[in-house]
Amino acid sequence: MPQAVIVGSGMGGLTAALLLQKHGWQVQVLERHYRPGGFLHRFFRQGIGYDTGFHYVGSAGPDQLFGRAMKHLGVYDRLRFSELDPEGFDWLWFPDRQFRVPAGFERWKAALTAAFPDESQGIANFAEELRRASRAYGWFHLDLSTPPESVLPWEECSLQQVVERHLKHPQLRAIVCGQTAPLYGIVPAEAPFGLHAVVTDHFQQGAYSVDGGGDRLARELVRELRAGGGKLHLRTPATAIDVREGVAQGVWSGERYFPADLVVTDIHPSLVLDLLPAQAVRPAYRDRVRNSRVGAAHIGVYFRVEGDLSVLKRRNLYRFRSWDVEEMALPASPEAPPSFYFLAAPGAREQGRAGTEQVLVAILTAEHKIFEQLNGESGETRSEAYRAAKAGIEGQFRAVLAEDFPQWKVLAMESSTPLSTQHYTGAPGGAIYGHYHSVAQMGRYRYSSRIKVRGVLQVGHAIGFPGICGAMMSAYVGCAEILGGETLVAELKAA
Amino acid sequence: MATAEEIIATVDRILVDQFELGADQVAPSARLREDLDLDSLDAADMMIAIEKRFGVRLDDNVARSFTTVEDIHHYVRKLVLEKEAAEA
Structure with missing residues (x-):
C-alpha cells in the first residue's frame, strides 16, 4: 500500500487525505496544533464555541460543487447545512444605503436593476461576463474539457476594470465590488476578475452555514479518515522533509520519522521551503516564493x-x-x-x-x-x-x-x-488566505501544486483560491496529478 | 542601449545563477529539457526572472515553445530592443 504523509490538517490537507485514502493510500496527517482543522478551527470559552476562519460556504446543495464533494468524501450526511436567506444572504450596509444580495443570478440581476434601473443593460452585461469568467474554471464546473489556460485572460484583468467597463454609478460599482472583495481580502483594483467570478458564482448557487461550524466539518472529515484506517497526529509539527536524489522519502517531526511515497503539504509554499534541504529547489523558485506577497x-x-x-x-x-x-x-x-x-x-x-x-x-x-x-x-x-x-x-x-x-x-x-x-x-x-491572490500574483504567476522535488504536492488556499471551497478544490486539482482528473471528476459527478 | 552581447550575457547569467547551471553548459545550442533539465515548472520561474530583470513581458505561448538557450536569447533580445525603441 503506498504511503502518503500530509503536512497540515486544514481543509486542503484533510480533503487530500481522504481522496488518497479512497484510492488505496495509507494516509497519515501531521498537525502542529492540538486541534485539527487549520482555519476551520473553533475555540471554546466556557463551553461556547467561536468560529475563527469558517463563516459560510457556497454551493453546498446536494447537487452543487461543495455538497457533491462532501458526499464524495463521505461526510455529507453527517453535516447539517442551513441555507442562508436566498432573498438576501449578504447584507451590504453603506453610509446611506443598504443592499441585500440575493442568491441566483436572475434574482441578483433583478435586485441590482431595481436599485439602478438606468443601468439594466450594463448589469446584464456584467453578469454575463461574470458567468463566462466562472465557466473558464473547468474544475469548478466539473468540466475538464475547458483547457486550464483558458483562465489566464480572466486573471489578467482586475475586478475594477470589468466593473468600470459595464457599470457607471459609483454606488452600483461599490455594491458589486463590496459583495465579495472584502471576503477574499483583495481590493477591486488588484483582484483578478476570474477569482471574483468564481467566488461570486459559488455563493450565487446558495450560501450555507454548517451546524457546529468549521470545527464540526473538520471533526467529521477526521472521523472519516480514521474510519478508513488513516491517522491524524496532533501536536506533531513537521520539521523537515527528507529528500534523497530529488525525491521525497518521508517527513521528520523532531525525532519521529514518517516514511512516505508522497508528501502533501497544506501549508504556505514558503513554509514548504523551510522544510526542504537548501539545494532541493532552484534559486529562481526560492526567490520567487520568498519575495511573494502574502494575503490580508x-x-x-x-x-x-x-x-x-x-x-x-x-x-x-x-x-x-x-x-x-x-x-x-x-x-x-x-x-x-x-x-x-x-x-x-x-x-x-x-x-x-x-x-x-x-x-x-x-x-x-x-x-x-x-x-x-x-x-x-x-x-x-x-x-x-x-x-x-x-x-x-x-x-x-x-x-x-x-x-x-x-x-x-x-x-x-x-x-x-x-x-x-x-x-x-x-x-x-497571519494571512487568512495565505497567498495574496492579486492580478500580479495569479494567472501565469500562480503557484503550482508540483515543485521540483518529486513526491511533493502542494495544496491549500495559497495554491488554489481563497476560502473553504478554494482550499478544498486545490486538493482535488493537486491530487488529480496522482489519481487522474477525469477519474476524480467522474466520481464527483456520481456522488 | 543594451547591445545584443549584453542581453545574451545577462540571460546566461540568470540561467547560471538562478538555475544552478554551469557556465559551460549554457551554450546557445543547449536544449533546455534534454541538456539542462529545465521543465515546465522551471519555465514559470524563468519567465518571472527574465521579466523582472529586463522589465519586459514574455508571451506565454512563445515562452512555452522555447527549446534551446538560443531561442531565449533571440526572443529576449527582440523584446528588449522593442522596449528600447518604444522608449526612445
Whole structure:
C-alpha cells in the first residue's frame, strides 16, 4: 500500500487525505496544533464555541460543487447545512444605503436593476461576463474539457476594470465590488476578475452555514479518515522533509520519522521551503516564493450579546463606513473607527446548541507588521503596547457596534490579531488566505501544486483560491496529478 | 542601449545563477529539457526572472515553445530592443 504523509490538517490537507485514502493510500496527517482543522478551527470559552476562519460556504446543495464533494468524501450526511436567506444572504450596509444580495443570478440581476434601473443593460452585461469568467474554471464546473489556460485572460484583468467597463454609478460599482472583495481580502483594483467570478458564482448557487461550524466539518472529515484506517497526529509539527536524489522519502517531526511515497503539504509554499534541504529547489523558485506577497491579515472579534439577533440569523453583514470600497483595506486602528467590518452570527443559525445562539464573530482588516512591531521582543507573553493597541481597536469596534446596533448589550468580548492567527496556523504574516491572490500574483504567476522535488504536492488556499471551497478544490486539482482528473471528476459527478 | 552581447550575457547569467547551471553548459545550442533539465515548472520561474530583470513581458505561448538557450536569447533580445525603441 503506498504511503502518503500530509503536512497540515486544514481543509486542503484533510480533503487530500481522504481522496488518497479512497484510492488505496495509507494516509497519515501531521498537525502542529492540538486541534485539527487549520482555519476551520473553533475555540471554546466556557463551553461556547467561536468560529475563527469558517463563516459560510457556497454551493453546498446536494447537487452543487461543495455538497457533491462532501458526499464524495463521505461526510455529507453527517453535516447539517442551513441555507442562508436566498432573498438576501449578504447584507451590504453603506453610509446611506443598504443592499441585500440575493442568491441566483436572475434574482441578483433583478435586485441590482431595481436599485439602478438606468443601468439594466450594463448589469446584464456584467453578469454575463461574470458567468463566462466562472465557466473558464473547468474544475469548478466539473468540466475538464475547458483547457486550464483558458483562465489566464480572466486573471489578467482586475475586478475594477470589468466593473468600470459595464457599470457607471459609483454606488452600483461599490455594491458589486463590496459583495465579495472584502471576503477574499483583495481590493477591486488588484483582484483578478476570474477569482471574483468564481467566488461570486459559488455563493450565487446558495450560501450555507454548517451546524457546529468549521470545527464540526473538520471533526467529521477526521472521523472519516480514521474510519478508513488513516491517522491524524496532533501536536506533531513537521520539521523537515527528507529528500534523497530529488525525491521525497518521508517527513521528520523532531525525532519521529514518517516514511512516505508522497508528501502533501497544506501549508504556505514558503513554509514548504523551510522544510526542504537548501539545494532541493532552484534559486529562481526560492526567490520567487520568498519575495511573494502574502494575503490580508485580520482582527477577529469574538463576542456574545444580549438582545435580538434575528437580523443576522440568515445573513452576514458587510458594513462599510464609506462608499470607497478600497478603504476596506485600511488596517483597523486604536485611534479611529474601523472603515469596514464583517459580522456573522453562526450560532444563531444552529438548532439546539445551547449557549451559542448569542455568539457573534466580526472581522476587521489588520496589518501583521504593526502588531509585530508593537510586540517587539516580547514573544508569546505580548507587550504592553500590543495589548493596548488590541484593547483600543476593540474599543473602537464596540463604539461603532453600539451606533449600528444600539439594541444589543455586549456581554463578553475578546479578539485575535494577526500574531494569534500566525501562532495557531503557522500562516506567514497571519494571512487568512495565505497567498495574496492579486492580478500580479495569479494567472501565469500562480503557484503550482508540483515543485521540483518529486513526491511533493502542494495544496491549500495559497495554491488554489481563497476560502473553504478554494482550499478544498486545490486538493482535488493537486491530487488529480496522482489519481487522474477525469477519474476524480467522474466520481464527483456520481456522488 | 543594451547591445545584443549584453542581453545574451545577462540571460546566461540568470540561467547560471538562478538555475544552478554551469557556465559551460549554457551554450546557445543547449536544449533546455534534454541538456539542462529545465521543465515546465522551471519555465514559470524563468519567465518571472527574465521579466523582472529586463522589465519586459514574455508571451506565454512563445515562452512555452522555447527549446534551446538560443531561442531565449533571440526572443529576449527582440523584446528588449522593442522596449528600447518604444522608449526612445
